[in-house]
Amino acid sequence: MSPVAEDLGQLGHLLATDTLAVIAAIALMSWLLRRRENVLAWLCCAGVAWCLFNLEGLAEIEARPFGLPVNRIALLYPLLFTTLGLAASLVGASLPRGLVVAMALGCLGLGAAAFPFHGLEIMRIAGLATIGVSLLILGFFATRAEAQIGAPEKLALVILYALGLGAVGFDLYAGTIRSGHGTRLAPYAGVVLLGFSGFVILRHILANAEARERLNQTLGQRIETTKANLLASESARHALEIAHAVKLERERLMREIHDGIGSSLVAALASAERQGKESTTAVVALKGALTDLRVAVDSLEPVEGNVATLLASLRYRYEPELRKSGIAVKWMVEDVPELDWLDAPSALHVLRILQESVSNTMGHSKATQLTFKCKMALLQGRPGLRVEIADNGSGFDINAPAIGRGRRNMVQRAEALGATLDILSKQGEGTATILWLPLVRRHGLNLEEGQAAEQ
Structure with a gap:
């Protein structure tokens, strides 16, 4: 090399x-x-x-x-x-x-x-x-x-x-x-x-x-997903605790009203009835107060957004008095979806509106039949429930000046609910109270107006 x-x-x-x-x-x-x-x-x-x-x-x-x-x-x-x-x-x-x-x-x-x-x-x-x-x-x-x-x-x-x-x-x-x-x-x-x-x-x-x-x-x-699930579970648990506390408080109020004011009214009614004909006005007033109280108690019951349940409750409370007055009840309530927003205060507003209509039928219409209706209906393209209470009584002039605050209170309650109220009547053709309730209520509604009407 x-x-x-x-x-x-x-x-x-x-x-x-x-x-x-x-x-x-x-x-x-x-x-x-x-x-x-x-x-x-x-x-x-x-x-x-x-x-x-x-x-x-x-x-x-x-x-x-x-x-x-x-x-x-x-x-x-x-x-x-x-x-x-x-x-x-x-x-x-x-x-x-x-x-x-x-x-x-x-x-x-x-x-x-x-x-x-x-x-x-x-x-x-x-x-x-x-x-x-x-x-x-x-x-x-x-x-x-x-x-x-x-x-x-x-x-x-x-x-x-x-x-x-x-x-x-x-x-x-x-x-x-x-x-x-x-x-x-x-x-x-x-x-x-x-x-x-x-x-x-x-x-x-x-x-x-x-x-x-x-x-x-x-x-x-996975950790973030688990955290989100835990937060959701915690929120759900907190909501259940609140719902349980509300339920207990509602039951307590119902028991107090029934055992306190309710018992007092029943005792006063029994005493007035024992006094005879001279106390007829007092008897009627006490019966009306007792019915109002029972309706208020019914509104505290959890209805879970079911309007049919509210109507059935109203019918149950008034049907005995309607029969005594010679008024037959016709039931035309369909199977309708529940309203998520229908809580206890809103349920009381609905009952008060319908109660005013039933009371007017009993006191002024001279009707022989009262019809309860409920079905799905669109109003200006929005889905909702159409609740109607109609009688075949004498009716009245809808354009005449209103006497008392009943009709105005009904309108205020409907506005507080975000609902629409129509009262249709003609002389000799009966009266129909139509309440349209939206399936989805707009945010920002205030029930204080309806509560003011309660006063």
């Missing part, structure tokens, strides 16, 4: 060795940052072993002073052990701990034996045989590999490691048995082998980091 070619070979050898040292240093720093990545520790150890093996080979060729105080055969076994450990870690081969310990002890024993007997031919042959066994073990790793990396990368790793160990065997054969001084392949094979290994490791770490980031995002979304 010419001197120029020899110098270029030595320069390439040195550059490859320096590259291996850089790879080992980067792997060490990376492992210090990520201690759980054992593959980085294997890469660092393999880089150091390859670097020492190449330095000793260069010293043997040039007899330079940086040669190590050991022979190349002794350095072969740490190289094989760390390279196989890196390969197993990369391809994810599941190895019994006993096998790993046996390999470590075997390499340690062979390396120690190479010190006193390195000049014997048997040690050189043993080194080559160990490389062959390492190739078999590498094939075993490939069969035991788990799905930690992709199949193309796994195949490339196995091929590169086999070629790398083959290059080490070739250099050992050329440098020991043939005593040749040609181009050494091991330094370049080590750079390719460990460089590709580092690339695979980096890609694996980045893939894990990306997967972890996606997992964190998914967990963050």
Whole structure:
């Protein structure tokens, strides 16, 4: 070989060795940052072993002073052990701990034996045989590999490691048995082998980091969803507690009204009836007050937005008196949807409007029939319920000035509900009170006007 070619070979050898040292240093720093990545520790150890093996080979060729105080055969076994450990870690081969310990002890024993007997031919042959066994073990790793990396990368790793160990065997054969001084392949094979290994490791770490980031995002979304569900559950629980408290308070008020004012009115009515005809006006007034009180109590009952229930309650309270007055009841109430906004105060307004209509029929109309109607109806394109109470009495002039505050109070209550009230009547044709209730009530309505009408 010419001197120029020899110098270029030595320069390439040195550059490859320096590259291996850089790879080992980067792997060490990376492992210090990520201690759980054992593959980085294997890469660092393999880089150091390859670097020492190449330095000793260069010293043997040039007899330079940086040669190590050991022979190349002794350095072969740490190289094989760390390279196989890196390969197993990369391809994810599941190895019994006993096998790993046996390999470590075997390499340690062979390396120690190479010190006193390195000049014997048997040690050189043993080194080559160990490389062959390492190739078999590498094939075993490939069969035991788990799905930690992709199949193309796994195949490339196995091929590169086999070629790398083959290059080490070739250099050992050329440098020991043939005593040749040609181009050494091991330094370049080590750079390719460990460089590709580092690339695979980096890609694996980045893939894990990306997967972890996606997992964190998914967990963050689940946490936010769980928080929202918990807040919704807490709001629902709070609403149930409030509803339960309102129910208890409503029951208490109903009981107090029934046992207090109601009992007093019943006692006063019984006393007035015992006094005879002279108290007829008082009897009528007390009966009316008692009916009003019962209607107010009925409005406290939870109707759950059911207007038909309100009408049935009103019919139940007034039907006995209607029969005594000779007025028959006709029921034409259809199955209608519930009104979500119909709470207790709104229910009382509806009952008061309808109660005023029934009272007027009983007191002034001379009717023989009172009809209760309820059905779905549109008003200016808006869906709602059309509640109607109509009699066949004498009627009145709708344009005549109103006497008393009854009709005005009815209109005020309807406006407070966001409803529409129409009173239709003609002389001799009866009277119809039509109350249209919206399915969805506009926000911002105030029931205080209706409460003022109550006073």
